[in-house]
Amino acid sequence: MAAPLPLSDSSDPTFAELLALRPHLSLHAMDGLVMEEVPLARIAAEVGTPAWVYSAGALRRRARALKDALSGAGLDATIHFAMKCNDNLSVLRVLAAEGLGADVVSEGELRIARAAGIPASAIVFSGVGKTVSEITHAIEQDIFQINAESAEEIDMISAIAAGLGRTARVALRVNPDVDAKTHAKITTGKSENKFGVAISDAVAIYARMAALPGIEPIGIATHIGSQITAGMSAYRAAYARLAETIRELRARGLPVQRVDCGGGLGIPYRDEPAPSPEALAGAIKATLGDLGLPVMLEPGRWIAGPAGVLLASVVLQKQGAAHRFVVVDAAMNDLVRPAMYEAWHGIVPVGAARAASPLSAAEVVGPVCETGDTFARGRMLPVLAQGDAVAFLDAGAYGAVMSSTYNARPLAPEVLVDGARYAVVRERQTHDALLHGQRVPEWLAP
Known part of the structure; x- marks a missing residue:
C-alpha cells in the first residue's frame, strides 16, 4: 500500500510528483522509499551512507526507449553510452x-569499457586533448572511431597510425556555432568553445585529412552540449549545418560513411521541460534523413541520470539565526553538481513516516568546510532526526565519477539494484587507502 504524500507549500515538485516521473522508485507505507523491489532503508543500514545506488531496470528501460525512438523514425542508428557520466x-x-x-574521452575510460565487455568495434574516442599514448592505445585496440577535434590532432593521428603500420578510422568533429541554451560550463557547440573545428573550415580540413597516410576518413561528428532541455531547435540547426557540410564533401568526391550526432539530451531534475527521445529522433530524421547515412548517438545523462540516487543520512539538524539547517553525511566531494552548476536535485526522505510528515523550509548542507557545500536552499522537508536517510534523486550521471576525497573523505560505495536483488559493485574506500601511494622523503623521516 502506498503511503500518503503531503503537499508542498513551495513551488518545487512534491514528493509524489517527483516519484511519478521515476517509475523505478516508489514510496510504500511500511518500507518507505523503494528502488525496484529493494527498500533503500535496507541498503542504507547494510551498506552505510553516503552511497550511490543504481537501478538496472531503469537503465534497461531508458536504453530501450531511445533505441525504439530511433528505429521508429526509420533511422539506421547505433548508440554509444557517454562513459564520462558514469563509468x-x-x-x-x-x-x-x-x-x-x-x-570514451580517455585511455582510462577505454580500458574500463573493454573490461566491461564492450567490444572495440563499438567504442568511439572523443575529446579535445588526446595524448600520444592515448591515440596509440586506441589505434592498437582498433576501435570503431576516433573523433578528431583539430587539424593538429589529425596530424598526430596520422603520424602515430603510419608509424604503427595501421589505419585509424577518423571522424572530424565540427563546431557548428550553435547555442544549445544550456549551462555555460557544459555548452560545447559555440564558436568560442574549445571543441571541434569551425564548420567553415571543415571541408578543407576533411580534404586534407583524406590525403594523409594512416587515416580512413569516415564522417562528420558534432556535440553541442549537455543537459539540453530547450527543445529541438538547437539540434535542428546543428544537424542542418552538418548536412550542408556533408553534401559539400560529397560534391568534392570525398567519402562520408556516417554521421555522429553526439548527445546532450536533457532530463527534468526539477520540473523543467524535457525533450523526448522521439523528438530527438525526429530532428535527426528531418535534417539528416535524406543523406542515407547511418547515424551515431552518444547519450549519457538521459540514460543514467534518473537511474541513480545518492543516499545520505542526517548528522544533525541545526537551527541557525535565519534558517533550519539539515546537515547530512554526503558532501560536495560526493555530489558536486549543486556547488559547481547551481544544480537542483530532488531530495526525498527514505522513511515512510518522514515522507508523510508536515514540511517546512530547510537548508540541506554537507559537512565539508565550504559554504559552497550546500545541496538545497529553502527546500520543503519534514523535521529529520539524526540517522534518518534521504535520497538525492537523478544522481546516476555526473555523480560518483566527479566525486573526490576533499577533506580526506573516502569515496562512497556504489550499489546496483536489479529487481529484488542488490549488490555492492564498488566498495567504500577505506581511510587507509587515502594514504596509498604517498611517500615521505628520507630527509623528513623521524
Missing part, C-alpha cells in the same frame, strides 16, 4: 547487454 563496470555491463557501445 561503473556493472552499469556498463547492463548497457552493453542492451547493445550499447561506449563513447
Whole structure:
C-alpha cells in the first residue's frame, strides 16, 4: 500500500510528483522509499551512507526507449553510452547487454569499457586533448572511431597510425556555432568553445585529412552540449549545418560513411521541460534523413541520470539565526553538481513516516568546510532526526565519477539494484587507502 504524500507549500515538485516521473522508485507505507523491489532503508543500514545506488531496470528501460525512438523514425542508428557520466563496470555491463557501445574521452575510460565487455568495434574516442599514448592505445585496440577535434590532432593521428603500420578510422568533429541554451560550463557547440573545428573550415580540413597516410576518413561528428532541455531547435540547426557540410564533401568526391550526432539530451531534475527521445529522433530524421547515412548517438545523462540516487543520512539538524539547517553525511566531494552548476536535485526522505510528515523550509548542507557545500536552499522537508536517510534523486550521471576525497573523505560505495536483488559493485574506500601511494622523503623521516 502506498503511503500518503503531503503537499508542498513551495513551488518545487512534491514528493509524489517527483516519484511519478521515476517509475523505478516508489514510496510504500511500511518500507518507505523503494528502488525496484529493494527498500533503500535496507541498503542504507547494510551498506552505510553516503552511497550511490543504481537501478538496472531503469537503465534497461531508458536504453530501450531511445533505441525504439530511433528505429521508429526509420533511422539506421547505433548508440554509444557517454562513459564520462558514469563509468561503473556493472552499469556498463547492463548497457552493453542492451547493445550499447561506449563513447570514451580517455585511455582510462577505454580500458574500463573493454573490461566491461564492450567490444572495440563499438567504442568511439572523443575529446579535445588526446595524448600520444592515448591515440596509440586506441589505434592498437582498433576501435570503431576516433573523433578528431583539430587539424593538429589529425596530424598526430596520422603520424602515430603510419608509424604503427595501421589505419585509424577518423571522424572530424565540427563546431557548428550553435547555442544549445544550456549551462555555460557544459555548452560545447559555440564558436568560442574549445571543441571541434569551425564548420567553415571543415571541408578543407576533411580534404586534407583524406590525403594523409594512416587515416580512413569516415564522417562528420558534432556535440553541442549537455543537459539540453530547450527543445529541438538547437539540434535542428546543428544537424542542418552538418548536412550542408556533408553534401559539400560529397560534391568534392570525398567519402562520408556516417554521421555522429553526439548527445546532450536533457532530463527534468526539477520540473523543467524535457525533450523526448522521439523528438530527438525526429530532428535527426528531418535534417539528416535524406543523406542515407547511418547515424551515431552518444547519450549519457538521459540514460543514467534518473537511474541513480545518492543516499545520505542526517548528522544533525541545526537551527541557525535565519534558517533550519539539515546537515547530512554526503558532501560536495560526493555530489558536486549543486556547488559547481547551481544544480537542483530532488531530495526525498527514505522513511515512510518522514515522507508523510508536515514540511517546512530547510537548508540541506554537507559537512565539508565550504559554504559552497550546500545541496538545497529553502527546500520543503519534514523535521529529520539524526540517522534518518534521504535520497538525492537523478544522481546516476555526473555523480560518483566527479566525486573526490576533499577533506580526506573516502569515496562512497556504489550499489546496483536489479529487481529484488542488490549488490555492492564498488566498495567504500577505506581511510587507509587515502594514504596509498604517498611517500615521505628520507630527509623528513623521524
